[in-house]
Amino acid sequence: MSAAPKVLISDALSPAAVQIFKDRGIDVDFRPELGKDKDKLAEIIGDYDGLAIRSATKVTPAILARAERLRVIGRAGIGVDNVDIPVATARGVIVMNTPFGNSITTAEHAIALMFALAREIPAADASTQAGKWEKNRFMGVEITGKTLGIIGCGNIGSIVAERGVGLRMKVIAYDPFLSPERALDLGVEKVELDELLPRADFITLHTPLTDKTRNVLSEANLAKTKAGVRIINCARGGLVDEAALRRALDGGHVAGAAFDVFVEEPANANPLFGHPNVVCTPHLGAATSEAQENVALQVAEQMSEYLLRGAIQNAVNFPSITAEEAPKLKPFIALAEKLGSFAGQLTETGITSIAITYEGTVAGLKTKALTASAIAGVLRPMLADVNVVSAPAVAKERGIVVEETIREAEGDYDALMTLSVTTERQTRAISGTVFAGGKPRILSIKDINVDAEFAPSMIYVTNEDRPGFIGRFASALGEAGVNIATFALGRDAPGGSAIALVEVDGPVPPQVLEAVKALPGVKQVKALSFT
Ligand SMILES: NC(=O)c1ccc[n+]([C@@H]2O[C@H](COP(=O)([O-])OP(=O)(O)OC[C@H]3O[C@@H](n4cnc5c(N)ncnc54)[C@H](O)[C@@H]3O)[C@@H](O)[C@H]2O)c1
Numbered sequence: 001m002s003a004a005p006k007v008l009i010s011d012a013l014s015p016a017a018v019q020i021f022k023d024r025g026i027d028v029d030f031r032p033e034l035g036k037d038k039d040k041l042a043e044i045i046g047d048y049d050g051l052a053i054r055s056a057t058k059v060t061p062a063i064l065a066r067a068e069r070l071r072v073i074g075r076a077g078i079g080v081d082n083v084d085i086p087v088a089t090a091r092g093v094i095v096m097n098t099p100f101g102n103s104i105t106t107a108e109h110a111i112a113l114m115f116a117l118a119r120e121i122p123a124a125d126a127s128t129q130a131g132k133w134e135k136n137r138f139m140g141v142e143i144t145g146k147t148l149g150i151i152g153c154g155n156i157g158s159i160v161a162e163r164g165v166g167l168r169m170k171v172i173a174y175d176p177f178l179s180p181e182r183a184l185d186l187g188v189e190k191v192e193l194d195e196l197l198p199r200a201d202f203i204t205l206h207t208p209l210t211d212k213t214r215n216v217l218s219e220a221n222l223a224k225t226k227a228g229v230r231i232i233n234c235a236r237g238g239l240v241d242e243a244a245l246r247r248a249l250d251g252g253h254v255a256g257a258a259f260d261v262f263v264e265e266p267a268n269a270n271p272l273f274g275h276p277n278v279v280c281t282p283h284l285g286a287a288t289s290e291a292q293e294n295v296a297l298q299v300a301e302q303m304s305e306y307l308l309r310g311a312i313q314n315a316v317n318f319p320s321i322t323a324e325e326a327p328k329l330k331p332f333i334a335l336a337e338k339l340g341s342f343a344g345q346l347t348e349t350g351i352t353s354i355a356i357t358y359e360g361t362v363a364g365l366k367t368k369a370l371t372a373s374a375i376a377g378v379l380r381p382m383l384a385d386v387n388v389v390s391a392p393a394v395a396k397e398r399g400i401v402v403e404e405t406i407r408e409a410e411g412d413y414d415a416l417m418t419l420s421v422t423t424e425r426q427t428r429a430i431s432g433t434v435f436a437g438g439k440p441r442i443l444s445i446k447d448i449n450v451d452a453e454f455a456p457s458m459i460y461v462t463n464e465d466r467p468g469f470i471g472r473f474a475s476a477l478g479e480a481g482v483n484i485a486t487f488a489l490g491r492d493a494p495g496g497s498a499i500a501l502v503e504v505d506g507p508v509p510p511q512v513l514e515a516v517k518a519l520p521g522v523k524q525v526k527a528l529s530f531t
């Protein structure tokens with residue numbers, strides 16, 4: 001029996017996660033202090049199959065380089081900007097998050113910060129508790145009837161929008177991906193950024209930090225805002241130019257700012273600190289017991305399902321596969337991998353494209369996962385480290401075009417998969433199916449029908465279809481002491497091109513291949529191996 005998978009929790013997750021892992025039979029180490037100790041994390045990460053994190057753990061290329069066993073990173077929360085996704089993907093590590101578990105809590109924090117700004121609650125609280133009773137110092141603004149401008153109206157932005165509507169605000173939103181129907185449903189007016197900036201009394205940000213959203217509130221855009229605007233950022237540091245915002249606050253154009261997230265975190269110093277109209281919290285957006293319980297339970301379940309059953313949910317670098325789909329996919333993943341491996345082992349020049357056609361029942365499965373497996377199979381003979389997660393990215397990086405076609409069953413088989421690999425010299429196609437019992441089977445090679453199973457040790461021969469070849473071929477193997485286990489033959493036409501696919505017991509010595517190659521009519525000979 002193989003050893004139980006091992007998971008490291010390197011961030012302050014709810015202990016509920018530990019219990020889930022234990023209940024599922026997974027070994028778990030709860031070391032929340034490691035999120036801040038990258039050297040120690042690098043030292044021990046090589047022992048783990050899974051890593052569960054929040055935002056304190058930075059999963060850098062240096063950490064990933066030491067993570068030899070790592071199969072999955074689970075983010076108990078939404079933002080995965082603390083994980084180097086391309087490097088994780090290239091190393092075949094699934095990265096999953098919990099996209100909804102803390103949305104309500106974070107939206108509530110944005111609303112709480114909006115009220116804190118409108119009524120200067122933190123400053124009034126400090127003054128009152130200092131015994132000052134400054135009743136005339138704090139003059140707030142009403143929320144009702146004000147315009148709330150939302151930048152990024154996804155999960156959290158939408159909840160903020162609903163709350164804003166409930167507070168009798170006029171809600172406008174800038175989000176290129178917000179459909180007019182969804183805006184109507186939410187009671188939100190969809191606007192362009194240049195319209196939102198001068199209209200909003202309160203602006204709240206709810207986009208991820210990307211190259212497009214970085215500094216969305218730049219100096220120039222801050223200058224376009226309405227005088228007296230109040231700005232709330234509960235999404236990510238870097239969406240607002242902090243230094244420019246400080247100048248706008250000092251100059252009085254911006255009336256207040258409430259920030260939960262900062263360019264540098266932990267934010268021990270920041271340009272916004274010390275301004276009387278600034279309210280700050282230390283990245284508390286997701287910090288409620290409800291949200292933390294939600295994300296911890298969810299991430300532990302998702303990681304366990306992947307490590308134990310191969311089910312993939314909420315991965316940011318691989319298509320989802322449910323626990324029900326995983327066993328149905330398994331034999332086709334093996335078929336895709338083996339078809340790819342067949343083509344990959346025969347390929348000697350640069351690959352320009354890989355095309356996969358799915359016919360019949362297999363077309364209804366998660367073909368993206370099958371395609372990824374086929375690509376991994378093609379590339380592995382050349383790049384040993386590639387796996388099903390990293391393969392699509394590796395192919396893209398190498399300029400290999402990947403095409404997927406899905407169609408109804410046309411031939412004799414309920415499910416048929418055909419893989420064509422085009423190189424600088426030729427296109428080679430191979431088809432297969434899965435027989436009862438889950439066994440992958442080859443059905444045709446280069447449009448020639450051949451019926452064979454994949455075996456650990458095989459010899460593939462293409463030759464001219466002439467009398468006497470089979471006898472000479474079998475004798476060559478027999479004389480070299482190579483025992484034939486199964487023998488599959490095919491040809492396109494009498495006297496045309498023929499194929500022999502032979503399963504042998506044990507590895508094939510190179511001199512045997514040479515001897516076969518020297519037989520009359522032989523065009524190509526190759527030893528293949530399928531594990
Ligand atoms: N402060 C916290 O503790 C906390 C907690 C949870 C989430 N967050 C952060 O909140 C952010 C939003 O989370 P979500 O769950 O709503 O994500 P989401 O993916 O559901 O929504 C993001 C929205 O931003 C939109 N968007 C993308 N690029 C845009 C652009 N250039 N301009 C305008 N809109 C754009 C998208 O279309 C999408 O609708 C994430 O960055 C997340 O990490 C912070």
Ligand SMILES: O=C(O)[C@H](O)COP(=O)(O)O
Nearest residue numbers: 054055056077078079286
């Ligand atoms: O993206 C998120 O989910 C939030 O930023 C929460 O981060 P945290 O888990 O570190 O509180």
